[in-house]
Amino acid sequence: MIKTFPALLTCCILVQALAASSILAQEYVVSPGGDDGNAGTSAALAWKTIQHAAALAEPGDVVSIRAGTYRETVRPAHSGREGAPIVFQGYGDEVAVVSGADPVGTWSKSPADATLWEAPLPADFFVSTINQADQVFRDGRMLHEGRWPDAGADLSHPATSTIARFISKTRAGNVTTAVFEDDRLDPAAPGRYVGATIHLQPNAAGWGWTLTGTVVAQQGHRLTITSPNDAGEDGHGDRYAVGSRYFLFGLPGLADSEGEWNHDRASGTLRLRSARDPGLDHVEVKRRDYGFDLSERSWIVVRHLSLFACSLTSDAQAGGDGVPVAADGAARFPWRPTGFVAAASHLLVEGLDCTYLNHFTDLRGHFFLQWTHQTGLVLAGTDHVVRGCTIRATAGNGISLQGRRHRCIGNTILDSDYAAVDCAPISCGVQDVAEDFEIAWNTIARCARSGMTLRGLRNSDAAKRVTRIHHNDVANWLCQDWDGGAFYLFGMDGRFVRIDHNHFHCTEPRSGMAFGAYWDFSKNYILDHNVIWGVPTPIQITHAFDDEHAKINNLLIYRNTAISNDAAWGYPLGGSQTGNGTLVQDNIFKVCAFAKPGGGHENGWPNYGDGAVTVQGNLLYGDFADAYWSKAKRLHPHDQWAAQAGFASTTAGDYRLAANSPARDAGTPIPAVERDGIMVQPYEDLRVGAAYDLGALEADSEPFTVGAAAAPR
Secondary structure, eight states: OGGGHHHHHHHHHHHHHHHHHHHHOOEEEEOTTOOTTSOOSSSTTOBSOHHHHHHHOOTTOEEEEOSEEEOSOBOOSSOOBTTBOEEEEESTTOOEEEESEEEOOOOEEOTTOTTEEEEEOOTTSOOOSSOOOOOEEETTEEEOBSEESOOOSOTTSOOOEEOSEEEEEEEETTEEEEEEEOTTOSSOOTTTTTTOEEEEEOOSSSOOOOEEEEEEEEETTEEEEEESOOOOBTTBTTSOOTTOEEEEEOOGGGOOSTTOEEEETTTTEEEEEOSSOGGGSOEEEEOOSEEEEOTTOEEEEEESOEEESOEEESOTTTTTTOOOBOTTSOBOOOSOOTTOOOSOEEEEEESOEEEOOOOOOOOOSOTTTTTTSSSSEEEEEESOEEESOEEEEESSOSEEEEEESOEEESOEEEEEOTTOSSOOSEEOOSSSOEESOEEESOEEEEESSOSEEOTTEEOSSTTSOOOEEESOEEEOOOSSOSEEEEEEEESOEEEEEEEESOEEEOOSOOOSEEEEEEEESOEEEEEESOEEEEESEEEEEESOTTTTTTOBOOEEEESOEEEEOOOSSOOSEEEEOOOBTOEEESOEEEOOTTOOSBTTEETTEEOOTTSOSEEESOEEESOOOSTTHHHHHHHOTTSEEESOOOBSOOSTTOOOBOTTOTTTTOOOOOOOEEETTEEEOOOOOOOOSSSOOSSSSOTTSOOOOOSGGGSOO
């Protein structure tokens, strides 16, 4: 007993210390009317700045923030600990705004123009650490820098012009020079647009490959541009596609419409086109990158606050300085290296209302990488949770998940990636580690490219499948591009990531390469019990993981309802499916009216003549009178073919089965399969009838619900 006394004493001291620290934990109050010289321990003795509280807060402390606007970046001096996090939260139901913008000073009318107003704005007013751009707001709404053509009010569907005639594209050293013509260019006075920045998507029927460059010459409707970015048309990099979209900005003369502005850095002047004195409104300019910098911090809670014109990060160096080229135009790669995991852990970000998280205009760098890792709410590290947040209008990502074991639950993300680069409402990065995430019950609507970019996401252990993407409502992706999906990934072994019980749909017209589920050169995924509609090709599998050798996909696709939208091009299950190991079973597919043989398809149904893929028990419905279908039916005798699926409703998205549906009781149990040495058991919903039904919705049972409004509380 004597020998154990020191250990017992140590335990007692530890317990007492923990109890004491819990007793000593404080609740502090911050208020715009406070004073950092106060005690901060009550509303009457509130501090003025959140940062003052952040510098003093210890594990277990709670910082409650009263209504008002706080123009600061909050950087906690300490981490919390398990059971005693440091909490930053709104005070009761009051709305506190952490803002990255500052007001503009006194306005005066330009002597040369009655509707042009001027205010002092130094060139270094905003010095971004991540290469973001100036951003101006009036009464809480972003105003566009002067551009041609005028952008319009819809961030996700901006006005652009198009290339009418491509002339040339050449590369010399680190610079690409291109020449094209546009008959819409107005006015076409020689030299008017020289010096402008061009925002260009040099492709018209595939990936946008968005870039920026500089107009160096103009003669009438002909523009000559230069850029260090050498992107071009898919498959023809030596040219820009006719129909490529673009706009011009960055010249004083382009601020010619109400609300447009230009920042003259040489004179330190902001000029704003306005019918009335902007001093009568509330005009602000972005000045800070971050509202909260939680880099290298753990056990921190940030909840029930608003972020305006700033973001939150747990790795301020995720994208480096964001500058993609050196002074001589040579490429730079300032972002984190492959395999990096940030030090931050156990952060809870909850109930934030976020508007304009990021804004940037420099797109000279890598289409995938320049803005992927440092935009949005950046949750990098391990064991973070982001839930119940609303995110609106961001140039890049809505939420960026990097690291291990994160949960992204019940968020609403609207109008993201308005810069039309390879960002997404929810992104899992490219080069970083992304393992063992749960992404669920999120509502996503309107984004430039794909709804979720899952490039790096996988299970850490294929035998312990914890990564899951479920009960999300993803709508109206590809607002500014031509090639993407509700989710997209490339070149990944997902180690059997499960994607299930989601709604993927477009209510806006979509054609061409608008997909629902979208795999590029990838393997080992499970897609089950999803409802996909409103796109030409609901499920797309482009090539195999190793297309030159093993040709493996190992995609387990079962019990989905996938409805093509009758666009001018599309297939219920599209792509170049040469991969072994894929199972397609017990799905319902609508075949679009266009579908004809070609590209490995027979009237819109894949020709798996080599037997590499198991296709069985599916219901295909559509007009099969065309003789083209005869071969497809012969190739797939184990599938059903019908004129109608027998849905109980004609409303898009309501695909419950009617009593006479041929899909009722037509299913068979999904088999357990061995793939890549792993035995993969099926995921089955509750069976109601004598046998399983086909498709995602079991008849006579309550349909599953999706999106943030349905998220468990």
